Amino acid sequence: MSALAHYLEGDGLATTLVALVREHALAMRPPRALWVPFELGRPFGAPGNAAQQARVLRAALALLDRPGPGPLLEDFADADASPADDPDWRFAAALDADDVIAEARVLEELWRVASGQRGFTTVGISGFSPRAAVEFIARYFDDEPMPNPAGMARVSRARYAIDDIKAAYLETAALLGGHPSSRQLLDWFWETTRAGALLRDFNERAYRSEDRNLRLISGSLVPAERSIRFRGR
Amino acid sequence: MVLLNEVPEPERTVIAGLDLPRFEKTPFTPAAVPARRRVALLSSAGLILRGERPLLARDAGYRELPADTAEGDILCSHVSTNFDRTGFQQDLNVVLPRDRLRELAEAGDIGAAADTHYAFMGATDPAALADKAHELGGKLLALGVNTVVLAPV
Known part of the structure; x- marks a missing residue:
């Protein structure tokens, strides 16, 4: 800049x-x-x-x-520069599900209500609904993957589907109440949700893929600090 | 606090190692008096209008964001995952303070907010942005904009 x-x-x-x-x-x-x-x-x-x-x-x-x-x-001096964690914040709904698709179905309903009440969403760059975005990623390496709609290369669609998954989950988590810090929201997503685990796994497969384009997008999926931490486990 | 020694690794090393262009001189255009300032916002967040092609990693282009665009019709296509997006997801003004700018105009603290704001892809090599930046500069002057607030992410 x-x-x-x-x-x-x-x-x-x-x-x-x-x-x-x-x-x-x-x-x-x-x-x-x-x-x-x-x-x-x-x-x-x-x-x-x-x-x-x-x-x-x-x-x-x-x-x-x-x-x-x-x-x-x-x-610029500002006493309010570093908002603290909200010690009482928890994701204010039950996301219990047996698999990531079922979790995404529950999340999508929460997202529809919460973003509808607010009047806008930042989800939408991939063209998928949150649940469809999760399914696209979950089946990406399957023998019969989900079809890629026309207009965008499959690997690009995956990258933006992942952006939309993160946006839907994090937007919903913030809208359901409390005053979570960014760290709390990201810890919740990456450490506790099935979608976070799916994206971590996808990122690892992309990182190690023989497909150059997949390797290229692997730097744009998981925050670098967390990606290294996950690899160290 | 964003001092380099407070940025977590490996992003700290990436930021510290960026090949920044060096400028021999700093240009300086005297600003108009506040009442005559027509102000545009310029973000590096890779913002696009809903339905537009996303800005790519080395994209040198910019996008126009009409000031009256509905908040949900501005999306973030930035390639990096290493900055916070949860703020943007809750409130566009965190990266593009168009409501605050409009309030300043309504209060008479500036002459006017521009009708359109703009976004580049911050991950692009700054040297590669020169041509498009000058194109944008000419466009802004033609529109009567004389002041730009730039905000990285």
């Missing part, structure tokens, strides 16, 4: 960057950058915390009022 700031500023636009990795901003010297102390993936802070998001945005825009030349790099 610092490079994009250089390019756009050079074109005559005034830019201000919200920087997550301080060392990168220092090295690349964008015209204006506000370093924020949030986890990767959350440049404007916590979901649902409109006041915090507004504070970050105002602070980034305030750099535009400073005289140049750049680079202008400022730290």
Whole structure:
């Protein structure tokens, strides 16, 4: 993003960057950058915390009022930067099922109700429903795999099906109540659900596959830190 | 806290070892006064509109995200699994604070929010983005946008 700031500023636009990795901003010297102390993936802070998001945005825009030349790099201080775990949080429904397809069926019903009440979902990049996405992955290496709809290569469909599975489970878990941290949500998904186990297994098979394209997507399925931890077990 | 020594391995080594482009000089465009700022947001989250082709790992293109797009019609196609997506799944403003920007415009703190926001694929080599970035820069100026807030993930 610092490079994009250089390019756009050079074109005559005034830019201000919200920087997550301080060392990168220092090295690349964008015209204006506000370093924020949030986890990767959350440049404007916590979901649902409109006041915090507004504070970050105002602070980034305030750099535009400073005289140049750049680079202008400022730290954003926020006492609310690292939301703690919710000690009372549990996945607020029963997902008990004998196999991953049955689990996905239960999850999909919970997801439909929860996302319907909220009014939107971030699931949908693969074109599958959550249950169909799970079935596509569960049968991927079978002699008779689930047919791949037209319009996307099979291996790409697998990657996006996995994105949708994760989105459906994690979105539902957050919508069912409480204030779980990202770590709590991910621990729940990867450590306790049958879908998490399915994706871990798929990732290992992709990683060791003779299919180059499968090996390529294996870096985009399971967080690297967890993938290594799982392999060490 | 995202200091490199706080990022878990192996991602820490990946981030630390990224081949970052070096810039001899930092360009500087004086900003318009707040009341004359027309502000667009630019995300590196690989955001796309529902139904669009996802941005690929080395994609140098960008996507246009009209400001009035329904929240559920903006999806994340970023290739990396090594940043949090649970925030985005709950609230788009975590990565693209378009509601906060609109509120600033309504309060008169900026002149206007742009009608369209934009997203690149953050996993692409920054040097490969130059041509498309300049194309976008020209487009923004033609639309009367003079200010851009950039946000990585």
